[in-house]
Amino acid sequence: MSRQKTGQVGFAHVPSVPSEPTDEERLISLIKGRLDQGRQTYGPLNIETDDRDFTAETLEEILDGMIYIAAQILTIKRTRGQGEPHTPEATGPSTVNTTGDGPLFPDA
Numbered sequence: 001m002s003r004q005k006t007g008q009v010g011f012a013h014v015p016s017v018p019s020e021p022t023d024e025e026r027l028i029s030l031i032k033g034r035l036d037q038g039r040q041t042y043g044p045l046n047i048e049t050d051d052r053d054f055t056a057e058t059l060e061e062i063l064d065g066m067i068y069i070a071a072q073i074l075t076i077k078r079t080r081g082q083g084e085p086h087t088p089e090a091t092g093p094s095t096v097n098t099t100g101d102g103p104l105f106p107d108a
Contacts, residue, residue, distance in 0.1 A: 038045065
């Protein structure tokens with residue numbers, strides 16, 4: 001401890017050490033990066049005038065993400081020598097409507 005000019009006892013100044021970003025800060029940074037990229041591609045986001053179908057685009061992105069993560073899981077399993085995961089028999093073409101018009105699952 002050090003004595004300050006006021007006569008009070010206090011701690012000497014300890015410089016702050018930069019800490020690693022938290023998981024929340026990393027997620028916010030990722031989201032901000034995507035917003036910045038979208039702004040460069042489409043211009044500033046304006047929900048009032050944007051004519052994109054956000055629901056349909058979200059579904060398409062989620063489906064794409066499922067493909068990417070499944071491919072990554074297969075890659076990891078192969079690298080670890082765990083072979084192929086069990087896959088159910090294919091049931092034919094997808095019956096999910098991704099066009100945004102009509103029901104999402106028309107055959108259900």
